[in-house]
Structure formats: structure tokens, C-alpha cells
Amino acid sequence: MSTTTQWLDDEEARAWRAWIDLNAQLSARLNRELQAASGLSIADYEILVALTDDDVPDHSLRMYELGERLQWEKSRVSKQVSRMEARGLVVRRHCADDRRGAFVDLTDAGREAIEAAAPGHVALVRELFFEGLDAEQVRGLGRFATSVLARLGER
Numbered sequence: 001m002s003t004t005t006q007w008l009d010d011e012e013a014r015a016w017r018a019w020i021d022l023n024a025q026l027s028a029r030l031n032r033e034l035q036a037a038s039g040l041s042i043a044d045y046e047i048l049v050a051l052t053d054d055d056v057p058d059h060s061l062r063m064y065e066l067g068e069r070l071q072w073e074k075s076r077v078s079k080q081v082s083r084m085e086a087r088g089l090v091v092r093r094h095c096a097d098d099r100r101g102a103f104v105d106l107t108d109a110g111r112e113a114i115e116a117a118a119p120g121h122v123a124l125v126r127e128l129f130f131e132g133l134d135a136e137q138v139r140g141l142g143r144f145a146t147s148v149l150a151r152l153g154e155r
Contacts, residue, residue, distance in 0.1 A: 030125070047066065063078065063092075
């Protein structure tokens, strides 16, 4: 069975390229600013946010759960946790029920780091991403993201 590729039209191609560029530039800028202000990388911050989510009891997640939340490969999670563990932000705890499994626990230093970094990071996100958008644009962005995420979840 042969299929014919439906190429992006000019408007779709411009929108897609703008999205790719926006994502790359925004991620790089947020990472640079976060590191300069707090010493945390975006990867550090994402793990700390995951561990401080309201639905995470005792600020502890299994390594595989952390990977699923962040959509990271197992090796990336392991390497990042090792780097953060060396700095005292998290600790790895072996799972009694599964000898191959481990938990990642937030430390007091990790909690202090996220609490210190979050206000400046949120202010930067507001400045770079939301400033200049009206309420309807923000709602539209939310609908757009939810729609794409739903299609991704179907596959």
C-alpha cells in the first residue's frame, strides 16, 4: 500500500519552524538564567519540581516514575540523579520490594534550592512567555497544548 505525503503548506511550515525555534530559544534562555541565578540547571529544576508536586507523597518517587513524569530515558534519569545526589539535592534509596529498583528522595537542601529558585524562574517564565498575551490567548494556548497532548497520548 503506498501513501502520499501531505506536505506542510507555507503557513503550516512557518508555524512549525517558529514553534521549533521558540522551543529551542526559550529552553536555552531559561536554562542560562536559572543557572546564573540559582546554580540549578533546567534538568535539576524539573526533577525538583516533580519531587515537590502536591501528588507526590513524602517527596519521593521511584526512578521509573520520575522518568515517566519527565519523559526521559532511564539512563538520563540515572545520570541526572547521580549529579544531583553528589550536590546533596536528592538521595537515592534502594527499594526493599524490588532489588533493581530505587527511590529518589528530596533532601532539605533540594527543598531549599527549589524554594529559592522558583520565584525568579516563575517571574522569567511570565516575562518571556506570558507577557503581552491576553487572557483569551492564554486560554487558546492551553486548549492547543491540551489537544496536542491528547493526540500524543493516543499513540
